[in-house]
Amino acid sequence: MNTTTPARLSFTDVEVEYRSRGRGRVRAVAGVSLEVSPGQIVGLVGESGCGKSTLARVAVGLSAPSAGTVEYAGRPVTPLGWRPRSGAEVGLQMVFQNPYASLNPRRTIGSQLLDGVPAALTGSARRARVHELLERVAMPASAAQRYPHQFSGGQRQRLAIARALAPEPRMIIADEPVTALDASSQAQVVNLLVGLVRDLDMGMLFISHDLALVHEIADVTAVMYLGRIVEAAPTRELWREPRHPYTRALIDAVPQIGPTPRLPAILAGEVPDPANAPTGCRFRPRCPHAFAPCGEQPPTVDLGGRSVACWLTDSATAPTVARSL
Numbered sequence: 001m002n003t004t005t006p007a008r009l010s011f012t013d014v015e016v017e018y019r020s021r022g023r024g025r026v027r028a029v030a031g032v033s034l035e036v037s038p039g040q041i042v043g044l045v046g047e048s049g050c051g052k053s054t055l056a057r058v059a060v061g062l063s064a065p066s067a068g069t070v071e072y073a074g075r076p077v078t079p080l081g082w083r084p085r086s087g088a089e090v091g092l093q094m095v096f097q098n099p100y101a102s103l104n105p106r107r108t109i110g111s112q113l114l115d116g117v118p119a120a121l122t123g124s125a126r127r128a129r130v131h132e133l134l135e136r137v138a139m140p141a142s143a144a145q146r147y148p149h150q151f152s153g154g155q156r157q158r159l160a161i162a163r164a165l166a167p168e169p170r171m172i173i174a175d176e177p178v179t180a181l182d183a184s185s186q187a188q189v190v191n192l193l194v195g196l197v198r199d200l201d202m203g204m205l206f207i208s209h210d211l212a213l214v215h216e217i218a219d220v221t222a223v224m225y226l227g228r229i230v231e232a233a234p235t236r237e238l239w240r241e242p243r244h245p246y247t248r249a250l251i252d253a254v255p256q257i258g259p260t261p262r263l264p265a266i267l268a269g270e271v272p273d274p275a276n277a278p279t280g281c282r283f284r285p286r287c288p289h290a291f292a293p294c295g296e297q298p299p300t301v302d303l304g305g306r307s308v309a310c311w312l313t314d315s316a317t318a319p320t321v322a323r324s325l
């Protein structure tokens, strides 16, 4: 890897189209640009089916974009260029929702961790590295001799994280890493991931449908709706002043407790099928502010440190509506 190139993950105008029997062409990702820098946690949120996992798969080369580019540290990430055993060189590792997706149930934890340890380490240094990895995820050294089914869901996810760390990645793509876990394991795994990213100065794309969780941990939040990023901003700003009606709806759907409790406001309507996406702004059929210009796809406007794809932010088209938001 070129050491002068920042280990940044960049999606530029990425599109992913599936062809499926019955549904025809499914444009699951419809023109996404996004960056994750070292030392940064970027949260990607959106409802089920909006294309989050597809984007994650493209990031690590498990799926190919049908258009656009994905680059890591200045080099294209493509399925052709992707060699699964070259994690240390590629520098990107994925943590899945289901730890069984990354752990082989028939092999001991130790042998699976050894697989990922860079080949430059030899002999006893390899075994020492396995123990260090287990320690990093707060698991005892004895876990190395055991099999995945001998652990609880939360422990398995911690072991899957150790497996992801073995090749010494600089960037983690975590796709709903705590969705399948109970509340206390969720907190443990989230704290572990955030601690690791901070300690090791890695970058992380943290994918979740849980906006409140992303609010807790992400430096930047990107909101995805039906294959597009509709808003991306520093998390605190996004939460304080959402500029896209969909972001506002997601925030309003988070129950508030404390001195002024608030019941969640449920966003009306279902997410449309990307195989049959609305023309123009894809959020238009569910948007309480939709007006004539929304028949065209809104451009993504850079508002200085944050970006929004909504005609309401365009003062030429909707100054009065924008003020009322």
Ligand SMILES: Nc1ncnc2c1ncn2[C@@H]1O[C@H](COP(=O)(O)OP(=O)(O)OP(=O)(O)O)[C@@H](O)[C@H]1O
Residues within 6 Å of the ligand: 018, 019, 020, 026, 028, 046, 047, 048, 049, 050, 051, 052, 053, 054, 055, 209, 273, 274, 275
């Ligand atoms: N292999 C595939 N073939 C056809 N369509 C697919 C395939 N994988 C995903 N899709 C479709 O692409 C769209 C985006 O799916 P994706 O799994 O990326 O969304 P998601 O936001 O991660 O949802 P979830 O949180 O439910 O996993 C959905 O409409 C899904 O049905």
